[in-house]
Amino acid sequence: MTTRDERPFFATAAKGTEGALRDELRELRVPKIRADRGGVHFGGELGHAMRACLRSRIAMRVLWRVAEFDAGDPDALYDGAKSVDWSRWLDATRTLAVSANVKHGQMRHSGFVAQRIKDAVVDQLREQSGTRPDVDREDPDLRIVAHIARDRASLLVDLAGMPLSRRGYRTEAGQAPLRESLAAAILRLSGYRPGQALLDPMCGSGTLPIEAALWAQAVPPGGNRRFGFERWRCFDDSAVASWELERQRARDFAEPVATRVSGSDRDAQVLKMARANADRAAARVDFTCAAFADLPAQAPGTMIVTNPPYGVRLTTDERWNRDFARFLGRMRACTVVAITPNRSLAREVDIAPAREHTLFNGDLECRLFSWDVR
Numbered sequence: 001m002t003t004r005d006e007r008p009f010f011a012t013a014a015k016g017t018e019g020a021l022r023d024e025l026r027e028l029r030v031p032k033i034r035a036d037r038g039g040v041h042f043g044g045e046l047g048h049a050m051r052a053c054l055r056s057r058i059a060m061r062v063l064w065r066v067a068e069f070d071a072g073d074p075d076a077l078y079d080g081a082k083s084v085d086w087s088r089w090l091d092a093t094r095t096l097a098v099s100a101n102v103k104h105g106q107m108r109h110s111g112f113v114a115q116r117i118k119d120a121v122v123d124q125l126r127e128q129s130g131t132r133p134d135v136d137r138e139d140p141d142l143r144i145v146a147h148i149a150r151d152r153a154s155l156l157v158d159l160a161g162m163p164l165s166r167r168g169y170r171t172e173a174g175q176a177p178l179r180e181s182l183a184a185a186i187l188r189l190s191g192y193r194p195g196q197a198l199l200d201p202m203c204g205s206g207t208l209p210i211e212a213a214l215w216a217q218a219v220p221p222g223g224n225r226r227f228g229f230e231r232w233r234c235f236d237d238s239a240v241a242s243w244e245l246e247r248q249r250a251r252d253f254a255e256p257v258a259t260r261v262s263g264s265d266r267d268a269q270v271l272k273m274a275r276a277n278a279d280r281a282a283a284r285v286d287f288t289c290a291a292f293a294d295l296p297a298q299a300p301g302t303m304i305v306t307n308p309p310y311g312v313r314l315t316t317d318e319r320w321n322r323d324f325a326r327f328l329g330r331m332r333a334c335t336v337v338a339i340t341p342n343r344s345l346a347r348e349v350d351i352a353p354a355r356e357h358t359l360f361n362g363d364l365e366c367r368l369f370s371w372d373v374r
């Protein structure tokens with residue numbers, strides 16, 4: 001495959017974290033970036049997209065737009081999908097899955113749209129070679145994503161394969177764990193940077209401190225997994241060389257920064273999981289079992305970032321709010337950041353936050369409150 005051509009890519013991110021992803025991709029020297037709803041567009045060589053897969057902590061998927069056409073009815077959709085040369089990615093020994101997202105147009109049913117596109121791909125390959133690839137919804141070699149808005153279709157192929165948030169270390173989790181990529185976005189949005197001491201006083205399975213430690217240790221988030229693009233038919237010698245170069249660059253430019261990262265939780269069982277997750281990730285985190293009300297004041301400048309329990313999945317009560325307000329007051333010269341779907345948390349704890357940012361944890365609209373404690 002020619003790896004030097006410029007191509008249109010889109011890295012997806014949780015809603016409300018697009019700006020954080022844009023800043024991260026800029027630091028990774030990915031060219032032509034533009035934040036949009038749900039992610040960041042960029043234009044570059046295949047190597048840039050591989051770099052985003054390997055080193056972005058915030059992106060959830062990296063998609064390559066391979067076609068765009070009018071699709072006002074099922075035949076136009078089928079013909080447009082069939083005009084793409086799918087043999088670049090697929091042959092009869094490989095598997096595919098198609099998902100679709102449809103809004104404001106003649107065709108309304110995403111399942112039907114995905115089926116038509118799948119038929120076009122499979123028919124094309126059968127006509128070419130006499131055999132067809134199978135569908136595998138769980139673990140396909142090629143994942144095709146279709147977006148149809150106002151009868152205009154975009155077809156994208158997914159470089160990630162499994163979502164980028166699945167780093168592989170978090171095989172154990174307590175209740176309501178944060179996605180790894182969302183935890184990384186929260187850290188960046190909080191203003192945390194490697195070198196700054198970090199504490200999560202309600203760390204659950206440890207996602208926030210583990211992500212902070214891996215960032216400080218300069219461990220590439222995708223260093224321990226395989227990506228979708230490695231299974232494509234066009235992952236040939238030239239693509240392999242680009243991929244090797246990106247992996248080498250990640251090693252060459254890694255600059256670990258000594259950082260004190262800690263996590264605590266009152267639940268000993270969940271802490272056991274957090275320790276096991278940190279061990280699997282080789283993340284250097286100090287864990288303690290304690291209620292946050294019993295934690296000592298932290299060193300000035302410590303960044304305290306946490307994801308408190310909330311009624312949708314866990315419960316909080318008045319006493320908890322009072323304890324949290326006292327805890328805030330004691331953390332002199334620290335910044336305290338909490339992500340919560342409870343918009344009234346700031347009012348309930350009775351201390352006005354210095355900053356507030358809206359972002360989504362899955363479908364759940366949340367606030368990221370930041371308090372600069374004096």
Ligand SMILES: C[S@@+](CC[C@H](N)C(=O)[O-])C[C@H]1O[C@@H](n2cnc3c(N)ncnc32)[C@H](O)[C@@H]1O
Nearest residue numbers: 177178202204205207265266267291292307309
């Ligand atoms: C939403 S979970 C955190 C999930 C975590 N971010 C993760 O990714 O796994 C909230 C955590 O707060 C802990 N918690 C609740 N009240 C606490 C308290 N007073 N002191 C310490 N931990 C507390 C719970 O045990 C639970 O593990």
